[in-house]
Amino acid sequence: MAAYVARRAGYYVALLLVAVCLSYTLAATALQPRAYFEARQPPPRPAAVDAQLTALGIDDRTPLYDRFGHWAAHAVRGDLGRTIDDTSVNDEFGRRVGVSLRLLLVGTLAGTVLGILAGAWTAVRQYRLSDRLVTVGSFLLLSTPVFLLAVLLKIGAIRLNQALGTDLIRFTGETTPGLRGGWWAHAKDRAVHLLLPSLSIGLITIATYSRYQRSTMLDVLGSDYLRTAQAKGLTRRKALLKHGLRTALIPMSTFFSYNFLAVFTGAIFTEAIFGWHGMGEWLVGSIGKDDVNSVVAVSSFAAVVVLFSGLVADVLHAALDPRIRHS
Amino acid sequence: MNDPVLDISGLTVDFGGVPAVRGVDLHLGRGEVLGLVGESGSGKSVTALAAMGLLPAAAHVGGSVRLDGAELVGAGDKALSRVRGNRVAMVFQDPLSAFTPVYRIGDQIVEAIRTHQDLSREKAAARAVELLDLVGIPEPRLRAAAFPHEFSGGMRQRAMIAMAVANNPDVLLADEPTTALDVTVQAQILDVLRTARRETGAALLLVSHDLGVIAGMADRVAVMYAGRIVETAPVDALFAAPRMPYTLGLIGAVPRLDADAEGRLEPLVPIPGAPPAPGALPPGCAFAPRCPLAEDRCRETEPLLTAAGRAGKATHPAGAADPAHLAACVRAEEVGALRPLDVFPVPGTDGALRKAGPGGGRPVADDVLRVTDLARTFPLLKGAIVKRRVGSVHAVDGVDLDIRAGEVLGLVGESGSGKSTTLFEILELRPPERGSVEVLGRSVEGLTRRDARALRAGVQIVFQDPMASLDPRLPVGDIVAEPLRAQHADRALVARRVPELLRRVGLEPAHADRFPHEFSGGQRQRIGIARALAVDPRLLILDEPVSALDVSVQAGILNLLLRLRAELGLAYLFVSHDLSVVRHVADRVGVMYLGRTVETGAVAEVFARPLHPYTQALLSAVPLPDPVRERARTRILLPGDPPSPTSRPSGCPFRSRCQVFAALDPGRKERCTTQAPALAPQGGDHTAACHFPAERAVL
Numbered sequence A: 001m002a003a004y005v006a007r008r009a010g011y012y013v014a015l016l017l018v019a020v021c022l023s024y025t026l027a028a029t030a031l032q033p034r035a036y037f038e039a040r041q042p043p044p045r046p047a048a049v050d051a052q053l054t055a056l057g058i059d060d061r062t063p064l065y066d067r068f069g070h071w072a073a074h075a076v077r078g079d080l081g082r083t084i085d086d087t088s089v090n091d092e093f094g095r096r097v098g099v100s101l102r103l104l105l106v107g108t109l110a111g112t113v114l115g116i117l118a119g120a121w122t123a124v125r126q127y128r129l130s131d132r133l134v135t136v137g138s139f140l141l142l143s144t145p146v147f148l149l150a151v152l153l154k155i156g157a158i159r160l161n162q163a164l165g166t167d168l169i170r171f172t173g174e175t176t177p178g179l180r181g182g183w184w185a186h187a188k189d190r191a192v193h194l195l196l197p198s199l200s201i202g203l204i205t206i207a208t209y210s211r212y213q214r215s216t217m218l219d220v221l222g223s224d225y226l227r228t229a230q231a232k233g234l235t236r237r238k239a240l241l242k243h244g245l246r247t248a249l250i251p252m253s254t255f256f257s258y259n260f261l262a263v264f265t266g267a268i269f270t271e272a273i274f275g276w277h278g279m280g281e282w283l284v285g286s287i288g289k290d291d292v293n294s295v296v297a298v299s300s301f302a303a304v305v306v307l308f309s310g311l312v313a314d315v316l317h318a319a320l321d322p323r324i325r326h327s
Numbered sequence B: 001m002n003d004p005v006l007d008i009s010g011l012t013v014d015f016g017g018v019p020a021v022r023g024v025d026l027h028l029g030r031g032e033v034l035g036l037v038g039e040s041g042s043g044k045s046v047t048a049l050a051a052m053g054l055l056p057a058a059a060h061v062g063g064s065v066r067l068d069g070a071e072l073v074g075a076g077d078k079a080l081s082r083v084r085g086n087r088v089a090m091v092f093q094d095p096l097s098a099f100t101p102v103y104r105i106g107d108q109i110v111e112a113i114r115t116h117q118d119l120s121r122e123k124a125a126a127r128a129v130e131l132l133d134l135v136g137i138p139e140p141r142l143r144a145a146a147f148p149h150e151f152s153g154g155m156r157q158r159a160m161i162a163m164a165v166a167n168n169p170d171v172l173l174a175d176e177p178t179t180a181l182d183v184t185v186q187a188q189i190l191d192v193l194r195t196a197r198r199e200t201g202a203a204l205l206l207v208s209h210d211l212g213v214i215a216g217m218a219d220r221v222a223v224m225y226a227g228r229i230v231e232t233a234p235v236d237a238l239f240a241a242p243r244m245p246y247t248l249g250l251i252g253a254v255p256r257l258d259a260d261a262e263g264r265l266e267p268l269v270p271i272p273g274a275p276p277a278p279g280a281l282p283p284g285c286a287f288a289p290r291c292p293l294a295e296d297r298c299r300e301t302e303p304l305l306t307a308a309g310r311a312g313k314a315t316h317p318a319g320a321a322d323p324a325h326l327a328a329c330v331r332a333e334e335v336g337a338l339r340p341l342d343v344f345p346v347p348g349t350d351g352a353l354r355k356a357g358p359g360g361g362r363p364v365a366d367d368v369l370r371v372t373d374l375a376r377t378f379p380l381l382k383g384a385i386v387k388r389r390v391g392s393v394h395a396v397d398g399v400d401l402d403i404r405a406g407e408v409l410g411l412v413g414e415s416g417s418g419k420s421t422t423l424f425e426i427l428e429l430r431p432p433e434r435g436s437v438e439v440l441g442r443s444v445e446g447l448t449r450r451d452a453r454a455l456r457a458g459v460q461i462v463f464q465d466p467m468a469s470l471d472p473r474l475p476v477g478d479i480v481a482e483p484l485r486a487q488h489a490d491r492a493l494v495a496r497r498v499p500e501l502l503r504r505v506g507l508e509p510a511h512a513d514r515f516p517h518e519f520s521g522g523q524r525q526r527i528g529i530a531r532a533l534a535v536d537p538r539l540l541i542l543d544e545p546v547s548a549l550d551v552s553v554q555a556g557i558l559n560l561l562l563r564l565r566a567e568l569g570l571a572y573l574f575v576s577h578d579l580s581v582v583r584h585v586a587d588r589v590g591v592m593y594l595g596r597t598v599e600t601g602a603v604a605e606v607f608a609r610p611l612h613p614y615t616q617a618l619l620s621a622v623p624l625p626d627p628v629r630e631r632a633r634t635r636i637l638l639p640g641d642p643p644s645p646t647s648r649p650s651g652c653p654f655r656s657r658c659q660v661f662a663a664l665d666p667g668r669k670e671r672c673t674t675q676a677p678a679l680a681p682q683g684g685d686h687t688a689a690c691h692f693p694a695e696r697a698v699l
């Protein structure tokens, strides 16, 4: 198992390097930091613009591979360069990474688990009322864009708050500014703030996973080995859990890493709508400012997240399916 | 029989209103073996599954199934789970999918034990190893840790039986337990089933479509047709004097390996038509539309299963009816005295086409196919992204064949013997890796495209699965005309040929406008044959042409092939795993093992006097649909499975399983281990590749 994980990890590190190179190339060629400076009022002198660009290491007169070499030399030492406003990318990264991870992790992990359970459950109850309800619900969710869902959730929360006359659900930012109280009050406050953003991510994850899980589970339900498990005296429930669900989960683990990318993209909207200052917000802002180094930092973060989830998926896959470890 | 351990009465199963089982009564006595025979769709497997409450939720089960008096139909899942695997255990057909792929074989058996017995994990594991040993798995301690995909089909079925007997059940239900297996492996598994029964004393309900298997195993037999039992009797009575025309037809339709005393083979009797669809049963006797004896009264009410075979009170003297022999036919008494050929006429000349035993010799004619020392290896690749070669699969490694014009050569061998690769190599019409191929007298070496096209028209193929080989979107007329169009035939010719071809294979010219799905399996295979005949080939390659068909339908196709061959002077290369079928259609036979031809000769000669130990074992493994003869035979049981074609042992490739080798003294063994035997003449045109060929009776 350890050898297998090490092999997969090596493979993902290689992929990560490729992803970083590609995102740097793309950002450095598509974005125009020179235009950003030139558009300033009053227009700066060309020499000043050149000097500024050179200082930031994003001068388009330097050949691309030299710029990349310069950036990479710093990056391997843990320095992601300067933003276009000449602040440290590292500092900004540090401030935002936790925000994004909290947002992404709670929503996706809860969504994945609930989605899988919903999928397995509806498969077992195929064509019954509960199955139909979940099916209709997931298709509705899947056809709703993330931002619309987020806005709808927000409106719902406002209505609820108005009806109750208190601020039961808070949805702006991560914490209530100036909150007093002990550790517990702070934790509760954070949880309340997390609710809606996590729901908007989680609901869609539930919908997607339940669809996939339902179909893999249906395949397993008709399988001969499930019948064998019952024939040897397992109750249906036990056979389903021990022999059915485990096998039906195997194809899902591959899906896990793909889904993470979609969630990450969706999270950009979620952050904006709920006023979270995470990576998504930074990405949108940086693209607007032609900020090459920041865009590369966010893209690399996305790559790490996706590839790491790929590794987690591989580990899960190997844990569920011992044949992999043995071949 | 006063105290049946499993008592099924009035069992009905329907799937969404479509009846699959319509009132089945079966009584399984303690320790008894009851064979349940029927063709696909007859409801036999559904009956077995219903008895264990293992049908999907969509099935609606009625009637009663009692185990030692306790009712199982309608019992809850909890109650049933205490019975299943404990008092009633099941062996399923396809052992590949019957084990959960992600758990070790040993663990799955342990689970079966611990579900019903209060044993520690260690004790249960030790017991699982014992069980694997009992069913003949070599190195059981080691193999218990293997995953299902690491087992061969035969080993998986052994493990399945080990799991079934883990809790000493009173009843074993085996649903087509050997159907997916090769014949030598089938013989092993049947032997294991016998061992399992001896150890547990369990009664066995053996569901099978194979009359030979039933004849060898069962004490009593029940025949199912269209969801009902139509006849049941002690095995000898059933085979000797069946009372229901359907049973009679089935027995007459099965090709037999053994000839009668004068060395003659009975013609096969095809049962006309096809079984009715479950939702569209005819009124009265369900078999009436196919029954040559049907009368008006047959179509009025469905005959009951009775001792005298009469719906009403018996009018004949008491004692004439055997209370254990029941049939659902109004003419049962008459049928008892008839033979298959009396009831099911073999159309036209088909009956006269039988070969009259050995002799006759080969036709004096040109070769249509000559293959010498053919070899084909495939690289064995490994690696996810960069593939590297880690070895070779010697799929074909020395095949010799020759077919003269108008001759039928049967090519037999088990899965992995290289039959299919041999066919593809021949059809490629390209110079082989090693050896030579001559088609219609021309070497495939240096063929131009035009020559190749001409040769291709002369050699046509009929595939195993008629549904997969016919384009479902084309009307039958277009399918049949395909090879003609490929040869750029003009419209007038196509318009003339298509009706002619359809008539030739026993279909109506009007069928040309229909689509493949409107036809039954047998009719589809006829379409495939018509297509192959379109361009007047001289050689037809038949790749397992009847193995997807039920016996009653198969007989009709085999008779058709014999007739076509007589009418058109065709030569066939007939590839089959079924030796009885080959015995019926072929003049000569080639036996393959591990990519090599090991024996060739006239069918009558090779089957009566096999010289290669493998041929002997193969023939010995084929069950005869005749309980008396079948039980009198002594079997040669080959150990293990064929070795993998990736390794190429020195000396004789059959050595690892050879029963003759095992008995040799060390000095003579030496020869088998060091020298590969060549295909050598053994008198006449009989050849065998063995250093120590010796006759041995196998039938």
Ligand code: SF4
Pocket (backbone or CB within 6 Å): B244, B245, B246, B285, B286, B287, B288, B289, B291, B292, B293, B294, B295, B298, B303, B328, B329, B330, B331, B332
């Ligand atoms: S009842 Fe009539 S139709 Fe049915 S099998 Fe007997 S003779 Fe044939």
Ligand code: SF4
Pocket (backbone or CB within 6 Å): B612, B613, B614, B652, B653, B654, B655, B658, B659, B660, B661, B672, B677, B689, B690, B691, B692, B693
């Ligand atoms: S050559 Fe030897 S090992 Fe091979 S089949 Fe003959 S006796 Fe058996």
